[in-house]
Amino acid sequence: MKLSRNHVYWLLHTVGWGLLYSLISLVIYQRPVFVATELLYALVLVASTALGAHLLRLLYKHRLAQARISRQVLGLLLGSVLVAATATLILLAFFFLLTLTDYSFPVPPAQRWFVIKTIFSGNFINMLMAMLLWSACYFAVIKVRQLRQTTALLTATQLDALLNQLNPHFLFNVLNNIRALILEDPNKARDMLSVLADMLRYNLDSQANVKVALRDELEVVHHYLALCAIQFEQRLRYEENIPPDCMTLAVPRLLLQLCVENAIKHGISTLPAGGRIQLTASIVDDKLQLRVLNDGQLTSPATARGVGLTNIRQRLALLYQSNASIKLVQQQQNVLTEICLPMEPLDESGHC
Structure with missing residues (x-):
């Protein structure tokens, strides 16, 4: 059975971000001190980024698909930065929310700013790199598909002219x-x-x-x-x-x-x-x-x-x-x- 284009997208989208989560989990497992809650933090971060990537795709399809290439590239770059920053902020919110429960140690007030900078800087850079890679792959797939459609249309036009x-x-x-x-x-x-x-x-x-x-x-x-x-x-x-x-x-x-x-x-x-x-x-x-x-x-x-x-x-x-x-x-x-x-x-x- 041939999968539809939408099914292929969701399959690749899920597999891609799933592989990223697996890679991060492997790094966490190999640390000298393993903390199970870090797997939960990683899941929240990757899931938030994956959701943001999907929303960026919808924005591209409805707002940027007919724009000039320079505007499309700029939109994907800014969108990638926004998604990475938002996902990291969601992680921070989840982290401090968890400190209010018995699943995590509370953060002393004097160290909160240091913790925020540490969590944000490292995770933002990682998710930004992941989003840039996702955007590049998505943009390449879109342009290859458009090239094929243009070639097919040109071929059909040439055939009609000859016929x-x-x-x-x-x-x-x-x-x-x-x-x-x-x-x-x-x-x-x-x-x-x-x-x-x-x-x-x-x-x-x-x-x-x-x-x-x-x-x-x-x-x-x-x-x-x-x-x-x-x-x-x-x-x-x-x-x-x-x-x-x-x-x-x-x-x-x-x-x-x-x-x-x-x-x-x-x-x-x-x-x-x-x-x-x-x-x-x-x-x-x-x-x-x-x-x-x-x-x-x-x-x-x-x-x-x-x-x-x-x-x-x-x-x-x-x-x-x-x-x-x-x-x-x-x-x-x-x-x-x-x-x-x-x-x-x-x-x-x-x-x-």
Whole structure:
């Protein structure tokens, strides 16, 4: 069971101050003359400091979290001094309260100021050091968490920007083709408009998961090919070989659609007789391997650096770092686009 952030805080807070009390108790035990009430004094001091540290955390969350870093640091420093001083004063009050009982010897009036200075100076310094260490650790954890959140937000923003890079030329051509189809076959034109709407909705849905099941991505590929078939008709032939055990594996959204788009743009559309696109998937060395094979020639390095493939490379780097790859190679009269992804099964909610 994964602990919540609040539970982790209380666990670390309790363990940390508990370790400090254990260390102080060990020092007390090793003194030549052991006085049991000193353990009680130590408990009051550490407990008061721990409570003050928690109150300082609440102050930071509600008053300092949005302030400038310099003000945050200054607030934690002053708060640490205040907590250490308050905890030491509570210890002094408890000490003199205990002298009124049978558990401690009374302090002669002439020695009270000396006792106060002795107790306050040593314990204040110790608790101040403990509070400064606590504040430094807490501040570091907060900043690391904020850095991770900022990085995650930046990554999500970059992914959204890449996902929303619609090909305006494709959209323009499809709308023109559908407009021409309205005169020839109104029913088919209406169906193609529905297909285009579904595809655009899938493309532009900012709330959709960054990764989807392969079967969902294939559905978008089928929509895309249906729209392209309006223009290419019999010049575009498509084959697909996807094993059932690959269908539920996660792939980046619009990954295959961009690969197929690249194959048509740089391959099929350049051939007078058109050509064939073959899409296959397999599991190789515990990785999902996707292959898009199309008729055509890899005429120049620029083909391998087109907007679509650059988009794919950037998204793979953001999602998988160095654990995914894409390559474009010539195989006789065909161009092969091969992508290797980590195997990530999706659950029923669509999450890895």
